[in-house]
Amino acid sequence: MAVLQYSSTKKGDITVIQIGGSLDAETAPKFAEKLQGEINKGSKKLLCDIHQLNYIASAGLGVFISMNALIRKKGGELRLSSMNAKTRKIFTLLGFINLFVVYGTMKEALEKF
Amino acid sequence: MCNDITGISVSLIDNYIRIIQSIAESGRDNYQQYLIQPLSCWSSKIPGESMETLLSMIKVDENKLSSRLPFVYKMAIVKSVAPDQFDLSISGKISKRFLRQMKEIPSLLASNEAMEFIKLLDKPFKEYSEIEFRKMNMQFEKEMSEAEIVEVENLLKIMEGKEKHNAKIEEELIATLVRIEQAVCSGEREVIRKEVISAILKFSDPAAPDRHLRILEVLDSPSNTERLLKKEIMDAIAVHIYQNTLQSIRNGKLDATLKYISKYAVLFRGNPSTPHFYEVDMFEKKFFEIIEKKNLWDSIL
Numbered sequence: 001m002a003v004l005q006y007s008s009t010k011k012g013d014i015t016v017i018q019i020g021g022s023l024d025a026e027t028a029p030k031f032a033e034k035l036q037g038e039i040n041k042g043s044k045k046l047l048c049d050i051h052q053l054n055y056i057a058s059a060g061l062g063v064f065i066s067m068n069a070l071i072r073k074k075g076g077e078l079r080l081s082s083m084n085a086k087t088r089k090i091f092t093l094l095g096f097i098n099l100f101v102v103y104g105t106m107k108e109a110l111e112k113f
Numbered sequence: 114m115c116n117d118i119t120g121i122s123v124s125l126i127d128n129y130i131r132i133i134q135s136i137a138e139s140g141r142d143n144y145q146q147y148l149i150q151p152l153s154c155w156s157s158k159i160p161g162e163s164m165e166t167l168l169s170m171i172k173v174d175e176n177k178l179s180s181r182l183p184f185v186y187k188m189a190i191v192k193s194v195a196p197d198q199f200d201l202s203i204s205g206k207i208s209k210r211f212l213r214q215m216k217e218i219p220s221l222l223a224s225n226e227a228m229e230f231i232k233l234l235d236k237p238f239k240e241y242s243e244i245e246f247r248k249m250n251m252q253f254e255k256e257m258s259e260a261e262i263v264e265v266e267n268l269l270k271i272m273e274g275k276e277k278h279n280a281k282i283e284e285e286l287i288a289t290l291v292r293i294e295q296a297v298c299s300g301e302r303e304v305i306r307k308e309v310i311s312a313i314l315k316f317s318d319p320a321a322p323d324r325h326l327r328i329l330e331v332l333d334s335p336s337n338t339e340r341l342l343k344k345e346i347m348d349a350i351a352v353h354i355y356q357n358t359l360q361s362i363r364n365g366k367l368d369a370t371l372k373y374i375s376k377y378a379v380l381f382r383g384n385p386s387t388p389h390f391y392e393v394d395m396f397e398k399k400f401f402e403i404i405e406k407k408n409l410w411d412s413i414l
Contacts, residue, residue, distance in 0.1 A: 025394030028383040044180035057397045058378030059390070065322050090401065094375045095319035 002026040006034055007051065013113055014104070015043040020052025023060030035067045035078075044076030045113055049106050051057065051082035061096050064093035068100065077101070121231055123306065124348035124388060126212050128220045129358050132238050133212075135245060144201065147285065148239040151233055152204055160188040167192055167201055170205075175214065183224035186211045190230070191293055213312045217303060249359050250399060279321075286316055286324065293331050302342065303402070305332075309346050314353065319375045349387055350380060355389035358396060370400070 004027035012079040017039050023031060038046060045066070050056075068078040081103040083091070091097040103109035136147050152280040159168065163177040174182040190211065193204035211230065215222040289312045296305045309328060317325045332343050354373050361369035374397055 024398065025383075025391050027387065031383045032383055037188065055401065057394050057401075058374050059383040059385075059394055062378045062384070064383035065379065069323065082355075086405075091372060096375075096378075098320065101321065 002003040002055075004031060004032065008034070008038065011110055014045045014047050014110060016047050016049060018049045018052070018053075020054070022055040022072065023053060023063070024055065024057035025059040028063050030055070032063045032067065035105055036070070038070050039067065039074065039076070040075070044071070044074065046076065046078040047106070047109050047113055048069060048078065048080055051083045051084060051086055051106075053084070053087050056087055058094060061091070064100065065096075078107065079103065079113055081106045090092060115325065121215065121227060122348060123216055124352045125231070125346045126215055127349055127352050128388075129234065129238065130209050131214050131352070132241060133205050133209055136241060137202070141244075143241065144205070147237045148208070148234075149194050149201060149204060151237045152190055152208070155187065155229065155233055156191045157404070158191070159195045160192045161187070162192070164189070164192055164198065168207075171210075178218065180220065180221065182218070183221055183226035186214075187226045214237055224326075245359075246395075250395065264408070270380070276327070282316070282321075282324075286327065289316070290327065290331060293328060297331055306346060306349070310350055310353070313350055313380065314376070317376045317379045319379050322379045324381065342381070347380070351377070351388040351390075355393060358393065373398075375396075 002022040002024050004023055005018075007018045009016050009018075017035070017038070019031070021027070022059065035103065048064070062076065064080075071078050079101040082105055083102050088097065116383060133148065137141050151207050162170070167185065170185045171180075171182070171189060174185050175206075179185075187206070192198070193207055194201070198204075210268055211221075211227075221227060289308075293305070293308050293312060296308045299305075304400065307330065312328045313325045316328065329343060332346075354377050358370055358373045358377075361367075361373065377387075377393050379388070384390070
């Protein structure tokens, strides 16, 4: 049974989403709902901090793609921060590494986003 | 018969064709258990006509689009599994032809015989698919456990080296879009379907995840029929990708397996109502588990 931890806070005009655990076929639909909720509330800058993410499957990558497309239509963007080495390898192996702006740390992200 | 199939979609037909093919390749026992036996329950009345006569009748009735065609297919299939038939491969061949023709001939698709046939095979095919999935899962694990570090490194290089020829791809896409527009103008559903499916499979790419949307845009229309076609097409693509993932695992082609997983992510974007959503996820998990178990990440980093 996969588990995904999710929390959301506001840092100025940036909505910071921190996720941990596993983002796969079981957890991706709920995660998509949560992100969509943030976008519907008017967030234009979504920062997903994925430092604690242990595993991401293509279903989870798919959610990032679709939510980025959705927020872009509204003039915003979804960016990532604190990608750990394992997650980076999965992004690379599946060919998605250059698709998102990825900051090394959340601090850097909050300064530059 | 107790099952809840209410309509026959193109993706269901494609899946049945694939399963029959897979059953045929998996050996005589499976062929007997999952295809011949269920088909022999279709009717206790075995036609008096010879197999050759029935096959000729199918040809003639297909050309004439005769209303008798669904019944002739039923007769031929029932005959093909009769105890006096020696060449049991015929039943698989006719069944696949029956399915393929359902996609071409609307009256055949809408016939009672088509629905009976689909329902008859529903339970055995589900059973077979589950066994096949478990088997593929084990095989995938075995293939992966035999993979060497260098193979994984090569896979990384392949993925990183992609998307070098954007201009050429754009040129090809424009030519394809023109062809699809022509197909749409022709109004021939099957032609549109084939063109769009092959184009989407070709142009879906994680490095440019919205590229394939330009193909789908050609199909945009306010009419419900068009929207249905779009869903049909996407479902058929999901089935196709799943089939090819299985095939590439079977052949030990890890790079192809990854390619299909990426395409699946780009096209279906975490949508749980996509056919084979959980199966694809399971294969992926296994793939990364093995990399983890063998500490291949550390070697790559």
